[in-house]
Amino acid sequence: MPQENRPQSALGNGRQPNWGAPGTAGATIAAGLVFENVSHDYDGVASVRDLSLSIAPGEILCLLGHSGCGKTTLMRIAAGVERQSLGKVLINGQEIAGDQTFLPPEKRGVGLMFQDYALFPHMTILSNVMFGLTGLSRKNAQAAAFAALGRVGLADYAADYPHALSGGEQQRVALARALVPRPGILLMDEPFSGLDKRLRDSVRDQTLAVIRETRATCIIVTHDPEEAMRMGDKIALMRKGRLVQHGTAAELYNNPVDLFAARFFSELNQIEGRVTAKGVETPLGLLGVETGSEGEKVDVCIRPQGICLSNAGLCGVPGRILSKRFVGEVDLLSIVVDGLDHPLQARVRAGSSWEAGMDVAVDTDPKDVLVFPRRESQF
Numbered sequence: 232m233p234q235e236n237r238p239q240s241a242l243g244n245g246r247q248p249n250w251g252a253p254g255t256a257g258a259t260i261a262a263g264l265v266f267e268n269v270s271h272d273y274d275g276v277a278s279v280r281d282l283s284l285s286i287a288p289g290e291i292l293c294l295l296g297h298s299g300c301g302k303t304t305l306m307r308i309a310a311g312v313e314r315q316s317l318g319k320v321l322i323n324g325q326e327i328a329g330d331q332t333f334l335p336p337e338k339r340g341v342g343l344m345f346q347d348y349a350l351f352p353h354m355t356i357l358s359n360v361m362f363g364l365t366g367l368s369r370k371n372a373q374a375a376a377f378a379a380l381g382r383v384g385l386a387d388y389a390a391d392y393p394h395a396l397s398g399g400e401q402q403r404v405a406l407a408r409a410l411v412p413r414p415g416i417l418l419m420d421e422p423f424s425g426l427d428k429r430l431r432d433s434v435r436d437q438t439l440a441v442i443r444e445t446r447a448t449c450i451i452v453t454h455d456p457e458e459a460m461r462m463g464d465k466i467a468l469m470r471k472g473r474l475v476q477h478g479t480a481a482e483l484y485n486n487p488v489d490l491f492a493a494r495f496f497s498e499l500n501q502i503e504g505r506v507t508a509k510g511v512e513t514p515l516g517l518l519g520v521e522t523g524s525e526g527e528k529v530d531v532c533i534r535p536q537g538i539c540l541s542n543a544g545l546c547g548v549p550g551r552i553l554s555k556r557f558v559g560e561v562d563l564l565s566i567v568v569d570g571l572d573h574p575l576q577a578r579v580r581a582g583s584s585w586e587a588g589m590d591v592a593v594d595t596d597p598k599d600v601l602v603f604p605r606r607e608s609q610f
Contacts, residue, residue, distance in 0.1 A: 250403075250437045250440075259415055260415055261446050262415030263286065263321075264322055269308060269317065271472075277472050278301045279308070280473050283318075287448070289447070291442065292465050293451045306418045308328070309416070310341050311336035311341070312336060344408075344417070344418065348402060350401055356393070356404055357377070357389035360379055360407050360408045360411055361373060379410060382407070383403040402422060410442075417448070418452075421452055421453060435461070439462055468492055490606075498534065500534075500538065501530055502530075503530070505529070506528075515548055516548055518595065518597075523602075529602050529604060533599060533600050536578045536599055540564075546594055547591075551590050553565040562581050
């Protein structure tokens with residue numbers, strides 16, 4: 232299409248991107264993926280340590296963790312770009328990588344979408360999407376590529392080159408290229424990190440819709456817990472090459488296995504406690520939590536929304552509001568309480584009557600209280 236007649240770039244003019252009609256993405260046959268006791272190292276430095284994980288056919292798994300925790304390495308092992316030092320990788324129950332086995336990447340039925348999109352700058356958008364369709368005739372490959380570009384709303388840009396597109400448009404081209412061979416497994420490495428926040432939610436939701444249509448098994452690498460909770464059927468939280476916890480978003484948020492997992496999904500007020508026969512003694516009073524052995528020291532973690540305030544003299548321990556900040560839907564309060572080294576952080580509905588300098592009574596909501604065995608260092 233001539234440049235002057237082509238639609239303006241949706242991501243370049245502040246408007247939301249236009250995607251193709253739902254239901255037009257080509258479906259695939261989803262594959263199950265299993266890691267069995269996988270380890271990997273770079274020049275003797277461990278990057279993945281004895282990790283076992285199973286992803287069901289058609290499931291969307293988010294690999295979550297800080298930079299350098301082994302997420303991308305694990306994804307590259309699945310793709311065949313890296314080879315593990317120990318353990319096995321299986322697709323649909325068949326070993327594809329092990330001590331005596333290594334199936335090359337092009338034979339695994341795995342689509343890989345890199346963080347930087349890895350588009351070929353000297354090739355048109357259409358040629359980029361056609362690149363992996365070596366088993367089809369040029370006519371059929373071209374038709375499949377046009378259909379994939381149409382689903383992500385970029386068919387009108389097929390003759391352009393990557394440098395002419397915005398970052399968000401390049402992301403959509405990379406998605407089309409990864410999906411057009413109809414892989415049984417799709418691997419995506421931080422696919423939305425290059426997008427500004429204004430467009431990220433929209434592109435993320437549309438991308439998720441396309442993945443659901445294809446029915447492919449999908450692993451999405453991310454360091455953003457909100458993104459993982461929004462996109463993943465399951466989440467695998469990693470730390471220093473190890474799997475910390477695997478489950479649904481609700482399971483990881485409501486029942487974190489340790490303090491590291493709890494902190495990954497929400498801010499926490501951390502205070503010391505001691506287990507008694509009646510509950511846990513803390514500077515905020517006795518909490519009716521059944522945990523540990525009597526006399527054991529524990530870490531009590533309270534989410535900011537779990538700090539409950541009432542007028543001074545009512546139920547709770549005495550405190551004083553040190554500061555109040557309006558941040559849109561909520562007010563953030565900082566509250567000093569005797570016996571605590573640091574002020575408590577609380578979230579209350581915006582427009583509350585609480586003000587800095589007010590004396591208050593402080594209590595907690597049990598559903599936002601987490602208790603863990605005391606450890607000198609968890610990080």
